[in-house]
Amino acid sequence: MRRWPLIVAILPSLALAGGPKYSYPTPRGLDDEMRNIYWNISNPTINTATISTATISNLKGVTDGSSACAGCIGQYVSSTIGSSSVGTNSTYTNVTSISLTAGDWDVTGLVQYYGNGATWTEADTVISLYSGNTTTDHTPGVNLFYATRTFGTNEYFGVSIPVYRISLSNTSTVYLKSYVAYSAGTPQYGGARLSARRVR
Numbered sequence: 001m002r003r004w005p006l007i008v009a010i011l012p013s014l015a016l017a018g019g020p021k022y023s024y025p026t027p028r029g030l031d032d033e034m035r036n037i038y039w040n041i042s043n044p045t046i047n048t049a050t051i052s053t054a055t056i057s058n059l060k061g062v063t064d065g066s067s068a069c070a071g072c073i074g075q076y077v078s079s080t081i082g083s084s085s086v087g088t089n090s091t092y093t094n095v096t097s098i099s100l101t102a103g104d105w106d107v108t109g110l111v112q113y114y115g116n117g118a119t120w121t122e123a124d125t126v127i128s129l130y131s132g133n134t135t136t137d138h139t140p141g142v143n144l145f146y147a148t149r150t151f152g153t154n155e156y157f158g159v160s161i162p163v164y165r166i167s168l169s170n171t172s173t174v175y176l177k178s179y180v181a182y183s184a185g186t187p188q189y190g191g192a193r194l195s196a197r198r199v200r
Helices: 003-017 027-042 053-057
Strands: 076-081 093-100 103-114 119-128 156-168 172-183 188-198
Touching (some): 103 172, 156 172, 172 188
Antiparallel strands (some): 076 188, 093 172, 119 172
């Protein structure tokens, strides 16, 4: 008989422990907090001290044909050349180059070769951070394309290296280079383009 008062005293405590979650004493309190969460999600705060207006405006696409500003996502840089003679036989030679500022870039290179009456047996193309006759950073299947065979003396041959990623911590020059093995004449570039798009 003496145990019943003890049981009655414990039961209210258990009821309170299993009461409203998250310390909200009433459903209205929980409802108000959920409204606050929804407001914060729908109206995010942007730190304008670290994000410039130009950066924000260039996160969306354009419909007026305009270009992204320097340093903005989508910035485009390119260099093209027309017809010209290739460099020294069996030597890596600069075709063209572009200067890129710090950032993450997708770089593409295109070269069209023309035999121009020459005997030529190799035409390689590479995108590189190193100028001239060096193979530093050349990786077949990544930024280097080998082409070895007997080409026709007046044959056109095109090479494309698409979307090679270059991530830079400072301003650097990027080169489009070629290596042509030839004799009995001088092959030509029918045209070439080196371009880059800023990813971030």
